[in-house]
Amino acid sequence: MSKLKTFFLCTCLYVSAAYSAMAAPPKYKLSFAIKGLEHKVCLLGFYYGDKTYISLDKNGKDDTVVADAHGSFTFSRDTTLQPGIYFVLTRTKKSFQFIIDKEQKFSIEGDTAGDFITNLKAKESPENSMFFDYLRYVTVKHLEAVKYEKQKNSAMIDSVNREVQRYKDDFVRKHPDMLLSTVFKANEEPVLPPTPKLPNGRPDSTFPYRYYKAHFFDHVNFSDGRLVRTPVLFPLIKEYLDRLTMPIPDSVIVAADYLVGKAKANREMFKFVVAYITNKYETSNIMGMDAVFVHMADNYYTPDQAYWVSPSQLEKLKERAAQLKPVLIGKHVPPLALPDTSLAIQVIDSVRARYTVLYFWDYDCGFCQKETPKLVKWYDSAKAQGIEVYAVETNENELAKWKDYIRKNNLDWINVADRYHTSNFHHVFAIVSTPVVYVLDENKNIIAKNIDVSELNKVIKHDIEIQNAKRGKN
Template identity: 40%
Template sequence: MQKLLFFFCCLCSALSLQGQGYNITVQLKGYTGGTVYLGHYMGKSTYVMDSAQLNQQGTAVLEGKETQPGGIYLIVLPGKQRFFEILLDKETTFSIIADTSDLIRKTEFKQSADNALFAAYNRYIAGMADQMDEVRRQLGAARTQLDTAKARAASEGIGKKLQQYRTDIIAKHPKTLLAAIFRAMREPEVPPMPKKADGSLDSTYPYRYYKAHYWDDVDLADGRLVRTPVLEARLGRYFNQLVAPVPDSVIAEADKLVARTKKDKESFKFMVWWLTQTYESSQIMGMDAVFVHVVEKYYVTNQAYWVNEEQKEKIISRAYTIAPNLIGQKAAQLVLQDTSGRRTSLYDIKSKYTVIVFWDPTCGHCITEVPKLDSAYKASWKKQGVTMLGVKTEGTKEEWSGFIRDKKLTGWIHAWDPGYTSNYRKFYDVYSTPVVYLLDANKKILAKRLGVEQLDGFLQREAGEAAKRTR
């Protein structure tokens, strides 16, 4: 089933605001024609939103009646192979003279103090890059530890100068978009580790302090940060590195951040969108619970006002398809027929564990994976109290029984649903094969959508935990 990323297009279109519009005159030295484009960031991704033809003097005017949200925008050169960044905020009418021989050092802005500031910063960065290249050369040529230490000290010095440059911008131009971006890029400074009662250093303190202060300098109610790559990068790092990969922990942190965006429509829309697409498509087992939570809290309650009714219903329908088979839920009943046409029921299986495999004898991936599952079952899972329930999803009965016979899939309960009365595709979210579920003795879902090695590791950990509990 196609993921719900399609609705990102709706988000982009909903972010335009009615107002004074924009008028940007662009002169590209070295060009006598072609199309120049205006693009923008949406998180880390970039999108083209407007275009204009260059005249013989290399000049074009990009203009629109709708005022765009503040952010980092892109001037994309003909051919779409090169671009340079600009700031678009309160100043929406200005001109640019760009020398394509050096877009960073030789681009000039008129009637835009914000972009003059931004251009000066980009030139400074370019100078820093030249210095860093020299430091890397020195590190590569280092003969002694002293040489290495000197080069590293030089690298740290360059980093400190760059941080000071940004700090000065924040102090001198606090209301500008550039200052907001630099504040959002600033990292928490962690104090020295305190001592615990026994006199040892508290080694967990740096992590706890860093996490607690991670968002201190990021104004999540500043919608201008949506159209920069900074906000999405920080979100990714926060949830991937600082938040425990447990649904309850992620949900709690997600709701806290969404609450901080509610004063700004652009920030709120982006935050809810990011959480929606990140956790609907997450490859981490169990994180679909976050997607279901976000949909129930923000879409079902009509807070996601930027999607129309059809789009909203698709998103809600997707969440409600996933909801019955979240980790920790009791698996839906399956009443099927075995290879002899006899009734077989999931809840009639009395076993410590049940592995359900939805598979298709004509599916290339199934042809590879199902025998691997059988090998693991016969090698160790059977001894651990596992019962295998294989459910045919596609292919003919003859293809199915032939595969079972040829691959010697003995010891399994093989079944199918010829009349599709169990509605297993909906209740188990089976839109591709193979799909594997691990259930406990009470048919509670312990794991799902794991490969053979992952499932084997999971069962081994389960056995280890059980052994600890009996000691």
């Protein structure tokens, strides 16, 4: 009896498991039959901002399948896919795009022979059928435009462009909620009105730029998070920041806040815009843009806003921003008082100079050995103009060799080292490699940092011009 009970219980468990499996069919099932992909390894990929990614399977590995002898293969999972534009990629780089939205169970047929993209057909997915129709249509129109371009017939090129725009406008009117409509709208550029005239009767030459920038995102629906997973959104944001915004921190911060303000309409959009801008300016090669990173960290990386960041990551990001904040362009240099070669304390705020070059270096650093002679040569020609160098040796363990290098190479500027390890300058000035150059004005405010010695003349000349212009206004 006990054995029978055990068998019955096991049977119930198996039946229950089977019933559960039957009750939970895959939430997406993408079936493909593509001639030319027989026995090929195929991957399912998607766009995210400026990057493309391969979807992962349930084990966290690349979602790959092998097409059978007929070029048939299927991707399926018990989770839904985030809406966006996806693609199938093979090891030979053959790929094609399609749309994922509400319809997540459909099939696509095609043939890699000939014009692969234009012979794709979708079943059980009206939006993909319309997407492929559009690809066929725009391919024909592109060939027409190329022909007219060779003929230098600008009137006919404009005519083709108007036809394509009418096609898109008609599509958007008929299918306003489709992802393809959102993509079409986002790609629309602002139409410039006639340029107004200034009071003196001349055309306002700055109007086209100001109008274009102010209306650049008029057709981008920031409340539609689907755009994040398309190749459309990122180029627009990049163009706005790189081409339509002055490359100075204050202007970029205004632009960043404007974009984030728009992105707040959608959770996924907010995540992408905040993360992209933060990463972009944390690693920017443009001097001073770390101020944008600090601004983003201070204003948007809070537990209630940056929901995608773990507590430990958030803490590290906040620490990095706090470290950079005291040494941003325009800030007064942090306190620094170190002993020189004769043990006299040299306080950087007490250095009397029109400009001070704060130079973090190591006598044994290969790159420093290339840059330091350049700095010596520059200093010899510039010190008569009221310029001083405050050079901090970052290797406090070889001070005898440091002094020997100073003597042999005639470094007659201010040479100091933290021999007692009291200043914590590595952390304060974010020194992770050497050499590092800061430029301070007469009031010891930071006017430049992380520049090469070859840029010193340009930086100082530019600051002198700014100061002269200010005095002229006063």
